[in-house]
Amino acid sequence: MPIPIPHNEADRVSALHAMAVLDSPPETDFDDIVQIASEICGAPISLVTMVDTDRWWFKAQCGPIGVREAPREIAFCSYAIMGRDLMVIPDTTADGRFAENPIVQGDPHIRFYAGAPLLTSEGAALGTLCVLDYKPHRLNVEQMRALRTLAGEVTDLLELRRQAVTETLDARPQLRTLDLAYITEDRIHHLRAIGDDRKTVITLARTDPAWVRADPARLYQAVDYVSFTALKATPAGGRVAVRVVNSPSPTIELRQPAGSGPPMWCADLSGTRTSDEPVPHAVAEILRAHGATTASTSDIRGSTDVLIALQFPAA
Template identity: 50%
Template structure:
């Protein structure tokens, strides 16, 4: 069923276009939002979705591989007509979507949850949404996180419009240049604080978790958010939005990760060369390190056994080489990362692919190492 138009569609579309975001290139900050949303909500698909006339356009997406689809098949077009978080546990049981082309055919969407991107005037522009191929429901923490991300994305969109306007004005006066830089730093600072707040809430819930498995999942989510928050902190401290020093960044990230380490982890050792990286590359690298270090926390050492996790980063002729290793029990016999169906391994492979990198795994009792190599472009 095609969604009805918004009651103030003409004004809603005018508000959307005033932000100047439609048909813009991908941007790492928005890409990170959908990656983290998919990881925390444990869904294969996540999208920053804007509802335009006759189409829905994706500022960022993971799991779809396209930048827009027709409005007739849009679930988000229904979502912008609803207040609050819109969740469809099973699309085949909802009369609005049971005949939807994306439900009946590829990619056979069965679950949807979307939080509104709303302007200060109250116009819904689109959603931050997650989708799955099977029926399910989000828990309360995932719903709260999705709504927080929608609020944060709306701030990013608003800041982007402010920056674009100031860029034109900068040609007229040097005074506006300094004003723009101040606004950008303030935007980075707010985003950093929001991410740190999410990470702190997840860490608090982990400490109060009723089971080891719940604690583990909360720690995994906390560490993924922590990696992004640390990147933004580093960008804020260096005063640049383009490049960061990988050595300082990894040291700060691992210092923070140590706070979530189990008692059997004696130390996290960082041996990193001072490589200047684009923020998008450093972001992917940080998420990889967080995932692999947390993997060692979970599997490397038995209770009562003490050991370390080591991160080595070196420059290569083609770019960089990262190795995350431990001296624990080793991976199961016959382990093949290409065949692994574990969620953590899927996340790791997704990050490796995003970096256009390669991964190699070596493991025996007493030594396990994940080696990733990539370029700096």
């Protein structure tokens, strides 16, 4: 059976190649996401896939799949990128599109697939975040919501990565006066779908507005990444406490359990160590362009929690 081709295939492939991600080595951020997706969905395999012109290439993988790429004609993701929402196949042998697929009939005998398309802001589906199983499987509503949210995080990572590797981070920020508390609240609300499924509590405390001068798109990217990094570093069942204060300067405080160590973006921003991976370096550069500084400390006597304070100049 011929595979479907999106109506915007030329634009889609062009957008994918512009990301400069194909055939790149594994990176921590993407590897972390497939681990979380597999954990949340109870599936032994999870992949971040890119659907190229004639191949299905894996940027990250969790679980035994055995290869880094496969022909596009056998890719479940070739169908998932046709839509804008999650595609779920509870039993591949009962679906006429996949029953005769060689990876269903032969190794690794995939019986379940769920894939969320990785959509750019222009609507191009670059690939998917997907989970697979060797037996029929179903996802509940909460798992599907979390998988969609994680797919959005992957798309954000790809855009941050593109900015770093194509050296477009030096563009002058388009500054506006924004409330740092509002931006943080919006990002925390977005991430709760992931926290809820991992039984990880994310709390947010805010008081007065914390006005900063910032490029909205870039600051949203950075705050989302900083918050997600704290969430994924917290063990299932743990707690991330976020607070936004306005004195002595607009500050985001993130408290997370000890043992996770300072995140790469934090070490890069503080000048301790330049990240050797593009995404955390991109985040540090965005924050640096906004005049942000950071400190990491265990500020409560007798507490082993790590507090990261991200401070911005007041508007």
